Every structure is written in structure tokens, then in C-alpha cells.
Amino acid sequence: MGVVDRKEREKVEMKRQILDAARRLFLEQGFEKTSIRNIAEVIEYSAGTIYLYFKDKNEILFALHVEAFGALTQAMQAGIISKTDPFERLVALGKHYLKYAFENPELYDLMFVMTAPIETLECREEIWCDGERAFDTLKFVVEDCMKAGYFAGEDSESISVMMWSLVHGLATLHLRRRTMIFPEERRIKILENAYAKFTEMIHNYKK
Amino acid sequence: MGVVDRKEREKVEMKRQILDAARRLFLEQGFEKTSIRNIAEVIEYSAGTIYLYFKDKNEILFALHVEAFGALTQAMQAGIISKTDPFERLVALGKHYLKYAFENPELYDLMFVMTAPIETLECREEIWCDGERAFDTLKFVVEDCMKAGYFAGEDSESISVMMWSLVHGLATLHLRRRTMIFPEERRIKILENAYAKFTEMIHNYKK
DNA sequence: AAATAAAATGAACACTGTTCATAAAAACAA
DNA sequence: TTGTTTTTATGAACAGTGTTCATTTTATTT
Numbered sequence A, B: 001m002g003v004v005d006r007k008e009r010e011k012v013e014m015k016r017q018i019l020d021a022a023r024r025l026f027l028e029q030g031f032e033k034t035s036i037r038n039i040a041e042v043i044e045y046s047a048g049t050i051y052l053y054f055k056d057k058n059e060i061l062f063a064l065h066v067e068a069f070g071a072l073t074q075a076m077q078a079g080i081i082s083k084t085d086p087f088e089r090l091v092a093l094g095k096h097y098l099k100y101a102f103e104n105p106e107l108y109d110l111m112f113v114m115t116a117p118i119e120t121l122e123c124r125e126e127i128w129c130d131g132e133r134a135f136d137t138l139k140f141v142v143e144d145c146m147k148a149g150y151f152a153g154e155d156s157e158s159i160s161v162m163m164w165s166l167v168h169g170l171a172t173l174h175l176r177r178r179t180m181i182f183p184e185e186r187r188i189k190i191l192e193n194a195y196a197k198f199t200e201m202i203h204n205y206k207k
Numbered sequence C: 001a002a003a004t005a006a007a008a009t010g011a012a013c014a015c016t017g018t019t020c021a022t023a024a025a026a027a028c029a030a
Numbered sequence D: 001t002t003g004t005t006t007t008t009a010t011g012a013a014c015a016g017t018g019t020t021c022a023t024t025t026t027a028t029t030t
Helices: A002-029 A036-042 A057-081 A086-103 A105-112 A116-120 A125-147 A156-175 A184-204 B002-029 B036-042 B057-081 B086-103 B105-112 B116-120 B125-147 B156-175 B184-204
Strands: none
Touching (some): A002 A057, A002 A105, A057 A086, A057 A105, A057 A125, A086 A156, A156 B156, A184 B184, B057 B105, B086 B105, B086 B125, B086 B156, B125 B156
């Protein structure tokens, strides 16, 4: 039957519409302040209809979570292929990670800061798989650096966690407005300097 | 009039009761999931009464914010006085900062992650003063290290932001459960290793 | 004891996420 | 085409939210 196929397509199409509306609203006004009724209004359906396509509000967030990680993975790959030298690659990887975070603040939030969805999806393996894959990408680049003579005698995991924490720290301090203690025109520069200093330090490090 | 004095004391006492109840509930179930009615129930008053002592829910959060920063300042001071050598001081400062974050997850959230209150209190100077003071403490210790020959030729601000970002990154990745990609029994060790590696690197760094 | 001032209440408002009986639309069978 | 069944959509209802405010209760002053 071609009908069942079309129905399937329509279902997917409807989910897309909901997700697009939800993403837009989440980006504009945040997760908490966006109501199911808001989303329904945008796509011109009743609130109840949303629940025919997604179990609850968190399920919508989860779907966006998957998409967001897809985009981050792409951004990270772009960083990797932009350089050939292993260490330059690592630096570029961090830069692209930060770029992604700054350009997609709400999505970054959703991936690495939000707790709301996590409680509900604690048992959900896929969530962690995405994060794990991203971390493994970082670790892989770090190990490449080690093969090229960097971080001699260190373990790649510690170096990777250190690197991740630093860029995540820079990203969240800024996204959550904690760089407000600095004058506005210098904020970005200050973050860039901190990252530059960090990469310089780990570059020149000898035991 | 002694009466007006007593009234003043009672007002303070009532505020204390509200704040204590609110802190407990925020710590237990988070800010969003705690309602004014919940707080009122704990102190055995009606919901409306809360609004005679605090303008709104955010005002309660703000009061706790001030308290939380007081406690962090204390924790940082404890780190500083625990050592005499400048660099050991810096390391201890970071350790005590992390300790505070792990022991007071919701308060740490409130200070460095939450966005909800910040929107409302954007214009509020006091908020940023507290954060600025904490950052200045860090910068001061970094500058002491420089006087002792560390970080030659660097500027203390970049080094301080780098340090802050790293510990903040470690703290938030863990508090927001993103270390779940690692096996449970190794999580803390992994964070400690990353911090140890970082301090080691900035310790041995020569331009 | 009466008048005044302060404090506490609880109903009301407009909102939230979610459910579910009902109604409309679409697909299939005769 | 008509009647039946399945799918999809609706909107009222529920229990909750933050917040306001007229009303009542309590405390103080005259």
C-alpha cells in the first residue's frame, strides 16, 4: 500500500514541523519558558496534537539533543581537517568547539549544561553515546599529538579531560554571562587570550 | 520604642526562616521544581505571606546568592592560608574551589550556572561585585606567583581566566552529570588527574 | 474599650504540562 | 456511492505554577 508510506512521510513531516518550531522557540526564549501551547500555536495545531507525536516535552528536547550532537560532530570534523599537523589540529579542534558553543548557545546548553532532560533520560544509552563519540574524537587527536612527541609520559585521557574542561569552562562562563565582570568590549579577547595561553603552555610543556 | 525594634528583629527572623526553607528545598529538588507554596508549607504560613518579605521568587534566590558567595570566599581564604609558597597557594585555591563546588552543587549552580536570576538582576551591581571579588582573589594569588618567577612575561588576567575556566569546567561537567561517559568508580580520579596535570603543566612552563 | 496600624490569609487570575472523551477526517469494504 | 472502521485532531478538564489583593485576623496605640 502506498498509503501507509505516505502516512509515514506525513508523520515524519509533522515531527519535523514540531521540532523546527520547538528549536526556534527554545533558542529564542529558552526551554523552561517555552510551553507546549506556544509550539502548537506556531504550527497551527492544538496542544493535544503534539502529544500524538512526542511523549512529552522532554522527548522533544531529546530529539533536538540528537540533532545538536550531529552538528557538533560536524563542527569538530571541520576543525580536524583544517590542519595536518597533529598539535595544530588539537588547537583547531578546540577553536571549532568554542565557535560552535558561541554560535549555538541554547543547543550547547542542551548538550552540556541542562539537567532537566538528563533526569528523565538517565537510562537512555544513546544520550551518552553521542557525548562519548565526541570525547573519543578529542582523545584520538590527543593521541596523535603524543605520537608526534607531545605530552610525553602522560595519559591521553587526563590531557583530554583537561582540554575539554578548559574549553567547556570558557564556553559556559561566557554563555551564562559570568564574563560580565569584564568590560564588554574586552570579553571575547579575554577568552581568546586564555585559550591561546593554554595551548601555548601545553605546547611547550616538557616534563 | 522597643516595639519597633522587636518588629525589626521579627522581620529579620522571618526572612531567615524563609531563606532556610528555600535553601533546603532548592538543594533538595532544585529551583524550578520548588514552588512558593512549598516554601510556605515548610514554614507553616500561607503563600501570600512570602510576598510580604520578598518581592518575588528571584529575590529569594538573590538573597541565597549573596550567602553562597560569602561561603565561597571563606572556602577560598581557607585554601590560601593553608600554604605559604605562592604556587602551592594557587594549587590549593583551585582545590578548595572545586571542593566547595562539589560539596555545594546547588549553591555553585546558583552562583555560576543559573541564568534565571541573572536576567532579572542584570542591572544589579552587587551580584557582579561578589564575583569580581572572588576573581580578584585569584588574580592576586597569580600575581604573587609571578613575583616568585612563575608565568614570566604573561599577564595575570589571562592566566587567571584560564585557571578559572579549567576548574569551572571540571566542576560543571561533573555537576551536570557529563562525566557519566566514564565508569562511576573512576570519575573523581579522572577529574583529579586532569587538575593535577594542569597544575603540573603551568608549574613547569617556561616560555 | 475603641480606634488604628500591621500582618496574614485565601480566593482569584492567567499561566503551565498532560490526559482523554469526543468529534472530524481519511481509508477501506461492500 | 454508501457504510464501517481506523486514524488524526480537538478542546475541555485536572492539578499544578507565580503573583496580586480585598478581606480578615492580630497587635499596638490612644
